[in-house]
Amino acid sequence: MEEEMSALEKRSESGLSWNYLPLTLERDSLSQTFTTQILPLVRPAWRDCHVQTKVFTDGITNVLLGFYVSREGSRDQEKEDIVLLRMNGEGTEVFLDRRAEILVMLSLHNANLVPPLYLELANGLCYGYIPGRPFTMDDMQDDVMMQRTARAVARLHAVPVPDTLRSPQPYVWNKIRQFLNTVTGSFTDLHKTQKFQEIFGSLAVVSEEVDALQMELRQSESSLVFCHNDLLCGNLIFDSSTGNVSMVDYEYGGPNLAAYDIGNHFCEFAGLSEPVDYERYPSEAVQYKWIRYYLQECAIIRGQGTDSVTDDSIRSLYLEVNQYALAAHLFWAVWSLLQAELSTIDFDYIEYAGVRFAEYKRRKDLFLNLHLNFNLH
Structure with missing residues (x-):
């Protein structure tokens, strides 16, 4: 965990700040990467739990996975604490301003309209989940x-x-x-x-x-x-x-x-x-x-x-x-x-x-x- 923490960088712009982890996501190892390198940073209490995965999109531009721990007696997994990990679609940086997207997310979080942004990654984001x-x-x-x-x-x-x-x-x-x-x-x-x-x-x-x-x-x-x-x-x-x-x-x-x-x-x-x-x-x-x-x-x-x-x-x-x-x-x-x-x-x-x-x-x-x-x- 100390290695992951030491790799974190603090970024800021326009009075907004966020964490950056210089980690490149690979499609075939997203779940393993989350469990071993990202989870200790965003949900350290889950380290000894059985973390489950839900595929939200494998889609038109991005891959989006959700990670959660089922709570005992819970019947509705949609209401669980879910952490989202998105791998950006290949080549999307040509027509999408990823830095602008981060500033948008941070501004909207400050306005209580979206969940927090936990990490920016080299080719993706880790952020909170909106239930529904x-x-x-x-x-x-x-x-x-x-x-x-x-x-x-x-x-x-x-x-x-x-x-x-x-x-x-x-x-x-x-x-x-x-x-x-x-x-x-x-x-x-x-x-x-x-x-x-x-x-x-x-x-x-x-x-x-x-x-x-x-x-x-x-x-x-x-x-x-x-x-x-x-x-x-x-x-x-x-x-x-x-x-x-x-x-x-x-x-x-x-x-x-x-x-x-x-x-x-x-x-x-x-x-x-x-x-x-x-x-x-x-x-x-x-x-x-x-x-x-x-x-x-x-x-x-x-x-x-x-x-x-x-x-x-x-x-x-x-x-x-x-x-x-x-x-x-x-x-x-x-x-x-x-x-x-x-x-x-x-x-x-x-x-x-x-x-x-x-x-x-x-x-x-x-x-x-x-x-x-x-x-x-």
Whole structure:
């Protein structure tokens, strides 16, 4: 144990500090590594216990394992003290800012929104567990769950952004430019290249759409706040014992427009895996209800009454949310093209990029001109 302790380094930035262990994780030995080298640092009381393992993801980008000790008489292992160990996906450092992710996690922990970060590792993290279960697709449409989600998102958006992460430009445009500067459109797999050309024609087509949309949305009224930026079904956790909805996986977290975070969440009503169904994109009535919940919670956080939320404020955010849903489609389309070049995961990223780009084109004129419908009334 003394050797592990001596290897620990203290890191700090923006008034935040954390522990770093210069240890590289290997997929085939994660459990052994946790038991022998990490456990003594984060749960020394478990050393003489039988530590069990639960696989949470072996997934699209990362491997995530949970470690716990079953308590005598306990029937619900989900309520146990669980320590999570994540090995970052290979090559993800090309498009993910891991230092920014750590600052996000620490800031949110200070705001009592996420569990503690125990250790940063050379290619991963060790951190606390949020009890509960991931959302189902039905949860996304359920009125009570939408209310809980909207309020949780409002509380997230109220967290101060660390100085190091502040930027004059929203995350969505900064990140999508980074992706575009990395993607080539030419793949080592000839089939991927052919499929890309059939769907997109060229990377210039995508880049032109990004330029045009950014110009169209240049006068956003939405505020720049602390956003999750990836509010899909699996990143929302419901704890039935408390009724709380929490968010996990802050790899894409950072300062962005509130309208983007909400619009991206609405896109995720369609699901990620087959079948992706954009007919599940929430209707105007459902969006109004969600946005009202959100703005009411924002008002409470500011110390105002919920009666300060007007129909005009709801309509204004509704219009912008749908415009930024278009930006979300472009973001994940370009992200998928990058993944198609870098990822070793067995997933058809080119196909998914095409799905998002097609939905962007299908909704583009409608969403950019929603305000005309109101002006006619």
